[in-house]
Amino acid sequence: MTRFDNLFQQGLAGFAAQGRMRACKQWHAAGPGLLQHPDTGAVLVDFSSNDYLGLRTNPLLSARGMAWAQAEGSGSGASRLVTGTPPQTMALEQRLASLKGMEAARIFSSGWQANASVVPALARLSAQVTGAPAIIVADRFIHASLYHGCAAAGVRPKRFRHNDLAHLDTLLGQESGDGLKIVLTESVFSMDGDRADIEQLRAITLRHNAFLCVDEAHATGILGTQGKGLVNGQADLVVATFSKALGGMGAFVAASEAVCRWLDNTASGFIYSTAPSPMVLGAVDAALDLLPGMADQRAHVAGLASAFRQRMACAGLDVGLSATQIVPVVVGAEHTALALARLVEQAGFLAVAIRPPTVPPGGCRLRVVFHAHHTEAQMEGLAAAIIEGVGACAAEMKG
Numbered sequence: 001m002t003r004f005d006n007l008f009q010q011g012l013a014g015f016a017a018q019g020r021m022r023a024c025k026q027w028h029a030a031g032p033g034l035l036q037h038p039d040t041g042a043v044l045v046d047f048s049s050n051d052y053l054g055l056r057t058n059p060l061l062s063a064r065g066m067a068w069a070q071a072e073g074s075g076s077g078a079s080r081l082v083t084g085t086p087p088q089t090m091a092l093e094q095r096l097a098s099l100k101g102m103e104a105a106r107i108f109s110s111g112w113q114a115n116a117s118v119v120p121a122l123a124r125l126s127a128q129v130t131g132a133p134a135i136i137v138a139d140r141f142i143h144a145s146l147y148h149g150c151a152a153a154g155v156r157p158k159r160f161r162h163n164d165l166a167h168l169d170t171l172l173g174q175e176s177g178d179g180l181k182i183v184l185t186e187s188v189f190s191m192d193g194d195r196a197d198i199e200q201l202r203a204i205t206l207r208h209n210a211f212l213c214v215d216e217a218h219a220t221g222i223l224g225t226q227g228k229g230l231v232n233g234q235a236d237l238v239v240a241t242f243s244k245a246l247g248g249m250g251a252f253v254a255a256s257e258a259v260c261r262w263l264d265n266t267a268s269g270f271i272y273s274t275a276p277s278p279m280v281l282g283a284v285d286a287a288l289d290l291l292p293g294m295a296d297q298r299a300h301v302a303g304l305a306s307a308f309r310q311r312m313a314c315a316g317l318d319v320g321l322s323a324t325q326i327v328p329v330v331v332g333a334e335h336t337a338l339a340l341a342r343l344v345e346q347a348g349f350l351a352v353a354i355r356p357p358t359v360p361p362g363g364c365r366l367r368v369v370f371h372a373h374h375t376e377a378q379m380e381g382l383a384a385a386i387i388e389g390v391g392a393c394a395a396e397m398k399g
């Protein structure tokens with residue numbers, strides 16, 4: 001208890017009054033794709049995490065992580081610019097660069113950190129070299145970390161309508177300043193599971209001489225040839241995370257050698273942060289060994305998601321434009337999404353409700369995510385629980 005707690009309690013009461021209080025729940029891994037409550041022992045099938053390939057509990061990853069820790073230490077001690085980089089980290093960065101069809105890569109401690117520091121680093125280039133502020137044009141649905149990067153850069157992004165590339169073209173055409181034009185988007189959108197048209201983005205950004213940055217957090221490992229994602233070298237910079245299909249934590253930026261050397265000198269999340277643990281990087285190295293051989297798992301996940309979309313559509317439920325392993329079931333109001341998530345949880349499935357500010361008001365949803373460990377029976381069970389739950393919510397509103 002401190003003398004400031006009263007202030008914090010007042011602030012928290014504001015969230016409670018809006019029904020928007022967030023809190024961490026206790027669950028632990030109870031086997032592949034399963035979560036268990038430590039007190040009640042209740043087991044849920046996990047349809048919420050981003051562990052698309054089920055790699056986070058793969059023993060090969062933990063063994064390689066241990067081996068790297070035994071060789072180099074459990075921590076890395078300092079920023080790489082202070083104590084240098086082990087050769088295997090350099091080699092890992094080369095593997096990551098070629099995964100994305102780029103010349104070079106730099107590893108960051110998280111995707112949030114990479115996005116939040118890459119945008120100001122690019123904006124600084126504009127100010128330093130062109131003498132004019134950067135012009136940032138972003139898809140409205142980019143991740144919070146990219147918005148944070150814009151705020152840290154002191155640049156207010158111009159936003160194009162979600163995946164509306166004609167709108168992007170128009171906004172870029174209206175810019176005549178000397179500043180570097182930077183386009184921010186994602187190849188797979190985290191809350192909608194739809195894809196961006198990379199080829200078109202490439203063509204538009206080339207026409208307007210704009211620098212294209214694509215966040216591939218939700219494509220890497222799970223989509224594209226051998227899980228390489230959707231960009232295939234067709235962007236100026238790619239951010240991808242280890243925290244989702246790769247089953248670990250951390251992230252990387254892949255780009256040209258010159259861009260990466262610029263980041264070495266300007267990306268504050270790279271310069272002023274201790275390098276990720278060798279334990280974490282060893283696990284990433286093992287995940288990269290596994291990716292090319294996981295075509296069956298990727299096809300299984302795609303098949304489950306597609307069958308689930310059909311179940312939802314037959315029941316008249318809205319799954320938006322999902323075309324990936326992420327399938328939103330959009331129900332509209334916050335209280336409906338919360339009630340539905342509770343009913344689904346009682347049926348043994350974790351599919352959390354997503355609400356503003358993560359999605360626009362009125363767009364509340366269950367975000368359903370498919371993993372390689374899921375069975376058809378689990379998918380059918382979840383679909384039935386959602387359809388029944390939606391019926392129960394509707395009946396309650398009528399009654």
Ligand SMILES: Cc1ncc(COP(=O)(O)O)c(C=O)c1O
Pocket residue numbers: 110111112113115143145186190215217218241242243249250251
């Ligand atoms: C699109 C996108 N980018 C970046 C991040 C942040 O990645 P990390 O969890 O590694 O910080 C996320 C994670 O939620 C994401 O969905």
